[in-house]
Amino acid sequence: MIEIKGFIFDLDGVIVDTAKYHFLSWVRLADKLGFELNTQVEERLKGISRMDSLNIVLEEGGIEATEDEKIQLAKQKNDWYLESLKDLDDSVVLEGVIPFLESLKAEGIPLAVGSASRNATRILHKLEMQHYFRSIVDGNMVIKTKPDPEVFINAARDLQFREDHCIVFEDSKKGIKAAKTGGFKVIGIGKKDVLTEADTVIEHFLGHNYRSILDLYN
Ligand code: BG6
Numbered sequence: 001m002i003e004i005k006g007f008i009f010d011l012d013g014v015i016v017d018t019a020k021y022h023f024l025s026w027v028r029l030a031d032k033l034g035f036e037l038n039t040q041v042e043e044r045l046k047g048i049s050r051m052d053s054l055n056i057v058l059e060e061g062g063i064e065a066t067e068d069e070k071i072q073l074a075k076q077k078n079d080w081y082l083e084s085l086k087d088l089d090d091s092v093v094l095e096g097v098i099p100f101l102e103s104l105k106a107e108g109i110p111l112a113v114g115s116a117s118r119n120a121t122r123i124l125h126k127l128e129m130q131h132y133f134r135s136i137v138d139g140n141m142v143i144k145t146k147p148d149p150e151v152f153i154n155a156a157r158d159l160q161f162r163e164d165h166c167i168v169f170e171d172s173k174k175g176i177k178a179a180k181t182g183g184f185k186v187i188g189i190g191k192k193d194v195l196t197e198a199d200t201v202i203e204h205f206l207g208h209n210y211r212s213i214l215d216l217y218n
C-alpha cells in the first residue's frame, strides 16, 4: 500500500483551461513578428516559464533579440494573455475540478499548487479558489523553472511532506519531468500518448475522488 499524504496541482491546463490563452497570445506575438507559429509548438511551450517560452517562439521564427527587446516582447505577450482573462469567471475552471477539490477537502488532504506561471496566485484569488490550498508556489517564487523540480519541492516543503508522499498533477511533459526528477508520484492530465513519462494518465478529474486516485496506484 503506497503512502500518499498530499496532492500538488499544476495550474494552467490542470485546474484552469488557460493553456489555450497562453498559446493564442504567443501566436499573436509571432504574427506581430511576421511569422506563423506552428501549432505543434504548443506542447513544447506548456509548463515552462514565460522567458523560456519566448526563446522557443523566437527560435521558431529565426528571430534574434536583445535582452531589452525580449523583456518588451514578454511583456506584450503577458498583456495580451491578461486581456484574454479580463472577464475571468468559473467557466475557465476545468471539468470536475471543483467536486474533486471538495472531495479532497472532505477527506482532510492538504493541497498545494506548483505553477510556472507568475499569474497563478492572482488567477486563484480572482476565482476565489485560493482557500483550497495550504500553499501556492508560483513562478515568482522560484529560481529554477520546470523541468527543474524546485516549484514542487517548495510546495512539498510547505505541506511538510516527503516528495514521495505527494502526488503531482500535471498536463505538460516538462512538468512531469520536473515532478519525476524531484521524486514525486505524478499523474498526467490529458492524453496517454503524449504524457508518456507520467505514472498514469487521466483525461480529467470528472468522476474522481481521493479513493479513485489512490486506486490508480494499487
Ligand atoms: C505555465 C504555462 O503554467 O506558465 C506556460 O503552462 C506559461 O504556458 C507559464 O508560459 C508562464 O506563465 P506566465 O503567466 O508567468 O506567463
Ligand code: MG
Binding pocket: 010, 011, 012, 013, 014, 046, 047, 170, 171, 172, 175
Ligand atoms: Mg500546465
